[in-house]
Amino acid sequence: MTRGKLDAPVVLGSARAEHIESMIGQLAELSEGGPGVTRLAYSPLERRAHALFAQWMSDLGCSVTTDAAGNTIAERPGAVPGRPAIGVGSHLDSVYSGGRFDGIAGVVAGVELVRLLAEAGMTLEHPLRIVAFAGEEGARFGQACVGSKLAAGLTARHVLDELTDRSGTSLSAAMREIGLDPDSAAAQGWDADDWAVFLELHIEQGKVLENSGAAVGPVDLISGSTRLSFVMTGRPSHTGGTPMLNRSDALAAAAEAVLIAETLASDDTHRGTRATVGRLSVEPNSITTIPGRVTFSLDVRDIDADRQRRAVTEIVGRVMATCRRRKVTLEVNLIADTSPVVMPLWVRQALVAGAKELDVPYRVLGSGASHDAQMINTFVPTALLFVPSRDGLSHVPDEWTEFAQVATGVDVLARAVIGLDKSMTASERVASKEEL
């Protein structure tokens, strides 16, 4: 039984859109210049967002700590000492020129959830921990979910030295610059025994909810993602002086590669595969010089692990053939590779029960994007709840979710948390009786 003050009946209020709007607005101000929000992984701006979150949680009576990876964890104690925690959270960093909801909505949902519990004077049996993960976006270092992977103990120390941003700064150097210790970060993962369950609210970044009219979407599957970097080296020379047949044009080879990836992912045998060249740069990048060197990324996603890896192999094979024909040298590096994940049913069912309790239309769906939930799920049973994205847009300044839609998500999340608190308490009691 969830306990209210003096054991009076506890009435949980509804999440308020204006609270959510205010918090999202304050966070959006912490951005580099240019369109949308740019608050990169392991940057000073990201730390300022974490500090703001920490302040909010502290004001709500939580104790706040930062782990070695830079994840900020706010704890609201449970009624029964020694129980593992219920976790709720997402991330506060963004891509270049991204939106104000990706990740942020899930952290703000956690703050609003604690506010609702505090206003109702409700204490859960389990401790509740609201988490802001560090460095979820792969935009800066090419690897997604850095903070949650470190929490899950999935990142070897040397990887932090090997991942670099556009300016050549390694992830470990970036960590040191903001006062984090990469050695500790790689060594000190979270203790699985300390966590009972984890829930992440996130914007969908697709159109399924919008098209189906559902308000929330418990996620059953998260796509895997294989990320490669390609370097093509041709022969730069004068555009006027060099006949077409004598050329080794690195950009023409890269153009073929872009279309090879697109064509393969669009064919009938790859329904569900998504392949994208999102980043590309040309050297010397002059109107009158045939491109000598082109560097680009490839991101291949799938909900089928085998099809994901087959697609990568096939694209690389075709690109190699193109480069041989064009006398262009090819170098391919694996930046990151994660498999698709099936999310555990029993945690997801708590979200479904919450939606039913509130009569909120829901739809179970898959996620094309990877999320911190995927990493945490490797050691704590985890659920992921989507709220709608307008026009499916994400990673762009126009990314939008109505604040009332986030609030509805918080309400469902709150019921799920309370439901899990109750059901886990009951099963722990049964377990402890069985131990006697």
Next chain:
Amino acid sequence: MTRGKLDAPVVLGSARAEHIESMIGQLAELSEGGPGVTRLAYSPLERRAHALFAQWMSDLGCSVTTDAAGNTIAERPGAVPGRPAIGVGSHLDSVYSGGRFDGIAGVVAGVELVRLLAEAGMTLEHPLRIVAFAGEEGARFGQACVGSKLAAGLTARHVLDELTDRSGTSLSAAMREIGLDPDSAAAQGWDADDWAVFLELHIEQGKVLENSGAAVGPVDLISGSTRLSFVMTGRPSHTGGTPMLNRSDALAAAAEAVLIAETLASDDTHRGTRATVGRLSVEPNSITTIPGRVTFSLDVRDIDADRQRRAVTEIVGRVMATCRRRKVTLEVNLIADTSPVVMPLWVRQALVAGAKELDVPYRVLGSGASHDAQMINTFVPTALLFVPSRDGLSHVPDEWTEFAQVATGVDVLARAVIGLDKSMTASERVASKEEL
């Protein structure tokens, strides 16, 4: 008759490779960081190269002036006052990460030519002017031959405001920053009556001379060049969340455009057409965002003016169809458009005569690249002389011509200048007798 001191027999020495090597080496040091030489049009570095050239010419007894466009002109007086000048020259700016010979070889050839005349104590009938043109390379502002076009009165004032570099600086602003006045530059072209003939020595930037074993190449035709800038706007969104069929990927559209241009220029009906996308940039340029905006250049060259324009029209038409199919918005702007040019035979014949006199193997050939000679030829009869480029490479750090090969070019150039001085003097005498 060419006059030596005290009318003693005049013996012209041979150009010396070590002089040429020294001058080219000194100029190559005036470069931005990074590979090769970067000394952009209308930059302070370019002005320093002009100042070094001015110093050399001044040391050789020439009077040096700078015109409103920033072209530096060194004059060695002729024996007969009032005659129009014989001009010799090229440019001192470079592309990004270019070589040390493109343009520079022709200016250094002019310096060495004056040294040869001075050492022989030889004075021409006509004044000899060695010119270092400003801003020949289109790499910075997208338009080639800025200094020589201004000298030829071919550039309207507003164009100087409209052309901008990567950082958004207009050409007129760049001119002001280095102390030039764009108003005067556009208004004050050279006086055609002041010039009798012009000769430019330049590296070939192709392999024709190397393959044929010729030491020098008088040019009969210069390709035209049409330069366009394309902006494609698609819909940026999350690479994981967006199905392949829902995409408006600006980079995939641009990749098709790159291959459309290459395919068209390589087909049987376009032998001689050269089409290149040399510059391309992607926004937001993130691994996990579908490209929303891609900007790129297209350079189409041909020795046939009609085929050049037909190729451009056909490429743009096919690219428009691609963009319609892909729901990508297309904006195309014309940056520059010059027609192919036939160089006047009688000036070229002086170069051929010079090569024959010295028993230097020559080959008449066309030029794929545009040159200052093309602009000056619009108002002064002009010739262009190529020296070999190793492997045909140009606009790259590996661009190379042996210093002895440049020296051979100077020797041929010197004979051509002396020959023209004599033949023009003779015809001017005939003309003045006829006037009597």
